[in-house]
Amino acid sequence: MLRLLEVRLPLDHDEHALRVAIARALRVPPSELRSYTIARRGYDARQPDRIMLVYTLDVTTGDDARLLARHRKDPHIVACPDTRYRPPVQASRPPRPRPVVVGLGPAGLFAGLLLAQMGLCPIILERGKPVRARTADTFALWRRKVLNPESNVQFGEGGAGTFSDGKLHSQISDPHHYGRKVLEEFVRAGAPPEILTISKPHIGTFRLVGVVERMRTTIEGLGGEVHFESRVVDIDRTGGVMRGLTLADGRTLEARHVILAIGHSARDTFAMLRDRGVFLEPKPFAIGLRIEHPQSLIDRCRFGRHAGHPLLGAADYKLAQRTSGGRPVYSFCMCPGGTVVAAASEPGRVVTNGMSQYSRNERNANSAIVVGVTPADFGNDDVLAGVAFQRHWEERAFALGGGTYEAPAQRLADFLAGRASHGPGDVIPSYQPGVRFGDLSEVLPDYAADALREALPVFAHKIAGFALSDAILTGVETRTSAPIRITRNDDHQSRNTRGLYPTGEGAGYAGGILSAAVDGIKAAEAVARSLSTRRQAGRQGSGNDPGDGR
Known part of the structure; x- marks a missing residue:
């Protein structure tokens, strides 16, 4: 089979045109194409x-090898890659003690699934609740301003990605x-089968709920265990080797192989790891605001007369600018046809995030517009100084929002002019549980506010209408x-x-x-692989399997 890259056709081409384009690229008559x-x-x-x-196509002809040789210098015609997954190990029985996964966000979910598929019967510990109970708790914050610190946008089955746009594309190698x-x-x-073929796949929040539940059921059916409301509060790493875990309810668990997939907001766990001597280091991140425009405006700016075309859907964007002071400013987690939501996980703090359903048919488009910060900005050399930095600005947002989990908001024109807003214009903010208008420079470091004021007008040159006066800014991200x-x-x-495997967003990877x-x-x-190596070493040595705990 051959793979053809970058086959380009007009938006409204017919099916026959695709077959003709393939034959033209391969320089063969259409009759030679089998599929x-x-x-x-x-x-x-x-x-x-x-x-x-723009298509990537997998093609079968009467003589793939001959055509591949003919086009060997064409980078757009290659052998079709074998994308089948092959696990490195298939255990005949689970090890003792069993591997442990801490966290059931995307990293923990797939770590647990793969361990289960390899016959290793993992134990998965999630501090939050099952996804449907967690959804009810999250709605309690959005609708009634009641925060559950252990069950919210950040914590619970599915992780923070559950309440997002469900984007499934990345630029990783x-x-x-x-x-x-x-x-x-x-x-x-x-999940919808189309995510296998479209270039920017997404699932959306409500569909993700059912997907995550079914994946958990698969893990359990393969011998894995999932324990909810099981927060890890201590680890035993005697001699620099993982020995066990202690949970908030006092239970202890022997654990020699622990995948730590705790997410980017497990601040109490970060502190525990630091106190127990696990090596941590501060890293850069970004701070900023959510911006909302009418989705129809973004569609027109990006797609012109083709706005609304069913193959295009709701338009997205990606923007970046380096300011005169050297700060990077960029869009982040753009949610077409979505809403801005409360994402706090600690009392007395306001955090914003964006979310879309699969349909992406809400009135507004939203995206974070954020400014890069580094450890030099955090104020001291403590490894958790970045956490204190985040908390400070989240507390400022909570206060400016009135102390009720409402978020501070501002019209774009007022933010650029440095004056407070007293209400919305034509763009109605979507943030739940509500907004209070004011001056968002109070919830950002001065250098971040200045960087945003410099970059936002530049973005208007890249997307006409981006500097819409009534666009809504909400903070803080x-x-x-x-x-x-x-x-x-x-x-x-x-x-x-040894034996501790930091993984995913919470590990900084x-x-x-x-x-x-x-x-x-x-x-x-x-x-x-580690368990397999230990098992083989045990057989070659004492005859006992060290994975069995004997």
Whole structure:
């Protein structure tokens, strides 16, 4: 089978045109084509009045080898890659003690799934609740201003990605096609099959709920255990080696292989790890605001006369600018046709996030517009200074919002002019549980507010109408990524704690659902290889399997 890359056709082409384009690219008559499938379909909207669909196609002809040799110098015609997933280990029985996964976000979910599929029967510990109970708790904050610190947008089955746009694309290097494994497992669990072919796949919040539940059921059916409301409060790393875990209810668990997939907001766990001597280091992240425009405006700016075309859907955007002072300013977690939501996980603090359903048919588009910050901005050398930095600005947002989990908001024109807003214009804010208008410069460091004021007008030159006077800004966005990195070696294990596998966004090694899920797969493979090596060493030595705990 051959793979054809960058096959470009007009937006409204007919099916026959695709077959003709394949034959033209291969320089063969159409009759020589036996079959083709669409591996990926995206679009190029740089010229809104001449939008092109861009295909990656897998093609079978009467003589693939001959054609591949003929086109060996053409980078757009290659052998079709083998994307099938092959686990490195298939255990005949689970080890003792069993591997433990801490956290059931994308990284923990896929780590647990892969361990279960390899016959290793993981134990998964999640501090929050099952996804449907967690959804009820999250709605309690959005609708009644009641925060449950252990069950919210950040904590619970599915992780922070559950209440987002459900984006499933990433720019990570993926030579082993782990991303394909992730998408196939999502489809197997009920996600729309089109995520396997469109260039920017997404699922949306409510569909993710059912997908996550079915994946958990699969893990349990393969011998894994999932324990909710089971927060890890201590670890035993005697001699720099993982020995066990202590839970908030006093239970202890022997654990020699622990995948730590705690997410970017597990601040109490970060502190516990620091206090127990696990190697951590501060890392950069970003702080900023959510911006809302009418989705129809973004559609027109990006797609011109093709706005509303069913193959294009709701338009997104990606923006970046380096300011005169050297600060990066960029859009983050853009949610077409979505809403801005409360994402706090600690009392007395306000955090914003964005969310879309699969349909992406809400009135507004929203995105974070954030400014990069580094450890030099955090105020001291404590490894958790970034956490204190985040908390400070979240507390300021809570106060400016009136102390009720409402968020401070401002019209864009007022923010650029440095004056407070007293109400909305034509754009109605979508943030739940509500907003209080004021001056958002009070919830940002001065340098961040200045950087935003410099970058936002520049973005208007890239997307006409972006500087709409009535566009709504809501703050504050602080959870773009973890403020620390739980540094690991090439074998995926902690730099100074054998048997501890820091994974995903909370470890500082991923950013988004897909990259976190891929990192979870890699962690599961690393644990499986370690267990296999120990088992083989045990057989060659005493004759006992060290994985059995004898």
